[in-house]
Amino acid sequence: MSKTSATKFNHTSAADLADRETLRANARKKLEDGAITDSYTADRKEVVKLLNEALATEYVCVLRYYRHYFMAKGMLADAVKAEFLEHAKQEQDHAGMLAERIVQLGGEPDLNPDTLTARSHAEYKEGSDLRDMVKENLIAERIAIDSYRQMINYIGDKDTTTKRILERILEQEEEHADEFADMLEGWIGK
Ligand SMILES: [Fe+2]
Numbered sequence: 001m002s003k004t005s006a007t008k009f010n011h012t013s014a015a016d017l018a019d020r021e022t023l024r025a026n027a028r029k030k031l032e033d034g035a036i037t038d039s040y041t042a043d044r045k046e047v048v049k050l051l052n053e054a055l056a057t058e059y060v061c062v063l064r065y066y067r068h069y070f071m072a073k074g075m076l077a078d079a080v081k082a083e084f085l086e087h088a089k090q091e092q093d094h095a096g097m098l099a100e101r102i103v104q105l106g107g108e109p110d111l112n113p114d115t116l117t118a119r120s121h122a123e124y125k126e127g128s129d130l131r132d133m134v135k136e137n138l139i140a141e142r143i144a145i146d147s148y149r150q151m152i153n154y155i156g157d158k159d160t161t162t163k164r165i166l167e168r169i170l171e172q173e174e175e176h177a178d179e180f181a182d183m184l185e186g187w188i189g190k
């Protein structure tokens with residue numbers, strides 16, 4: 001991005017807004033950048049890198065939830081299994097949202113399974129019994145919450161679309177954590 005076009009979008013008042021001719025002329029430049037125009041002021045490479053870390057985290061969570069869903073046993077298993085399955089699907093949706101945004105930003109989603117756990121924030125913990133599985137998921141959700149909040153604060157208003165996507169995901173991770181915290185609080189037996 002050139003310096004002049006960047007300052008054009010640094011308005012302090014309505015009078016500084018780019019006029020119609022400037023908007024039209026700018027839109028015709030660098031068409032290969034698609035949705036990314038000169039008014040995008042975030043560090044695109046850095047945003048893609050962060051989104052790829054979040055993407056790896058989501059896939060590790062998908063796999064952990066499926067493992068727990070298939071392995072859950074015991075008195076409370078039915079109710080907890082349903083939660084694990086629902087979360088697995090929701091983490092998959094999060095992964096989809098992140099991957100789509102990465103492509104929009106001109107990046108490539110890194111789905112290489114060889115390096116997935118190393119790139120993920122959360123861990124793939126199998127858990128020893130049902131209660132332990134719930135606990136491990138609560139920990140993973142809390143990791144996700146902190147990492148999404150950090151990303152949102154870093155991106156700020158420089159990339160409002162990415163920020164909105166991350167906020168939507170964060171809201172759901174908080175719901176997930178809350179559900180597990182409630183479960184653990186009322187846990188009876190092993
Ligand atoms: Fe998620």
Ligand SMILES: [Fe+2]
Nearest residue numbers: 141172173176
């Ligand atoms: Fe989650």
